[in-house]
Amino acid sequence: MKLEDLGYTDALENFRCENKLQDFDIGRIVAEHKERYIVKTEHGDYEAEITGNLRFSAKGREDFPAVGDWVAITLYDSDFSIIHKVLPRFSTISRQAVGHFGEIQIIATNIDYALLVQAADRDFNINRLERYLTICYSSNVNPIIVLTKTDLITDDLKDDIVARIRQRIKNIPVFTISNETQAGYEDLKKMIQKGKTFCFLGSSGVGKSSLLNNLAGRNLMKTNTISSSTNKGRHVTSHRELIVLENGGILIDNPGMREVGVADAAQGLETTFDLIFDLSKNCKFKDCTHTSEIGCAVLQAVDEGNLDAALYENYMKMEREKKHFESTVAERRKKEKSFGKMVKDYKNLKKKNKE
Numbered sequence: 001m002k003l004e005d006l007g008y009t010d011a012l013e014n015f016r017c018e019n020k021l022q023d024f025d026i027g028r029i030v031a032e033h034k035e036r037y038i039v040k041t042e043h044g045d046y047e048a049e050i051t052g053n054l055r056f057s058a059k060g061r062e063d064f065p066a067v068g069d070w071v072a073i074t075l076y077d078s079d080f081s082i083i084h085k086v087l088p089r090f091s092t093i094s095r096q097a098v099g100h101f102g103e104i105q106i107i108a109t110n111i112d113y114a115l116l117v118q119a120a121d122r123d124f125n126i127n128r129l130e131r132y133l134t135i136c137y138s139s140n141v142n143p144i145i146v147l148t149k150t151d152l153i154t155d156d157l158k159d160d161i162v163a164r165i166r167q168r169i170k171n172i173p174v175f176t177i178s179n180e181t182q183a184g185y186e187d188l189k190k191m192i193q194k195g196k197t198f199c200f201l202g203s204s205g206v207g208k209s210s211l212l213n214n215l216a217g218r219n220l221m222k223t224n225t226i227s228s229s230t231n232k233g234r235h236v237t238s239h240r241e242l243i244v245l246e247n248g249g250i251l252i253d254n255p256g257m258r259e260v261g262v263a264d265a266a267q268g269l270e271t272t273f274d275l276i277f278d279l280s281k282n283c284k285f286k287d288c289t290h291t292s293e294i295g296c297a298v299l300q301a302v303d304e305g306n307l308d309a310a311l312y313e314n315y316m317k318m319e320r321e322k323k324h325f326e327s328t329v330a331e332r333r334k335k336e337k338s339f340g341k342m343v344k345d346y347k348n349l350k351k352k353n354k355e
Contacts, residue, residue, distance in 0.1 A: 024072035030242035068109035117202035121152035138268030148207035151178040194248025
């Protein structure tokens with residue numbers, strides 16, 4: 001397999017030459033298991049670890065390699081390698097790290113398109129779709145909406161769901177498919193382009209693994225059903241993995257996400273909720289929060305029925321989350337700076353005492 005088959009570009013090769021990395025092999029991370037990586041190269045797949053220098057210089061979790069990254073490596077033995085450098089990312093899909101306030105979790109990198117997958121029979125939630133859209137727009141990734149399990153609902157209900165999506169979300173492709181009957185797959189397969197990387201975003205149990213198997217034409221991932229006791233999806237995919245399809249398309253499967261906290265979402269919110277941002281230009285105050293101000297064009301549009309109240313509420317909720325995340329990041333950085341100063345002062349004092 002050539003590097004170009006994995007999505008390698010002239011821009012990456014130019015970076016490699018400019019940074020004198022020709023002595024290293026180049027590969028793409030296709031799987032991650034607790035800081036142990038699988039890197040696919042022209043010579044095959046290799047297990048990999050990062051160098052101590054790369055680990056020491058990382059400022060946060062987002063600086064570590066992730067599935068989708070291009071890396072410069074040294075090959076050892078028949079199946080082991082060391083990662084020396086992560087090549088520049090042209091896109092990074094991330095979210096707030098669950099249980100780690102103020103930190104970012106990388107979902108995947110160097111993604112061209114994200115398939116936003118929801119099950120039409122039980123998982124459909126337009127507010128969550130807007131969250132995924134915000135993540136995509138913040139990450140410079142093109143979104144595609146995919147509704148699965150359409151064989152479990154009536155055609156009228158399917159048409160109603162699609163109409164609701166298109167009323168609130170403009171200019172985004174929407175595909176309806178059935179993993180059982182294969183209905184809708186031909187149209188979706190036309191979107192999968194050779195050399196382009198696609199990433200799945202969706203909750204557990206929405207049919208992502210079945211979708212991947214059907215696109216690949218073979219069983220690559222285990223599938224499971226919805227839990228009858230909780231009506232929630234069971235986790236089948238336990239790690240991120242990059243797969244090259246026979247038609248040349250590149251897919252990254254992800255574990256289901258029950259929590260989707262947006263991070264670094266200023267531009268993403270503005271694109272997802274462009275109608276609100278357009279209306280805000282007519283607000284009386286430039287720093288209007290759209291909560292209770294007199295002369296707020298956004299609130300006026302909601303009151304007059306010109307702006308969907310549910311869309312407004314979802315925007316306000318995500319805006320509050322963004323501000324909380326930003327304040328948490330600022331507080332964490334302040335603590336890190338204070339701790340760094342304390343360590344520096346201790347070293348200086350220790351040196352002075354020796355002298």
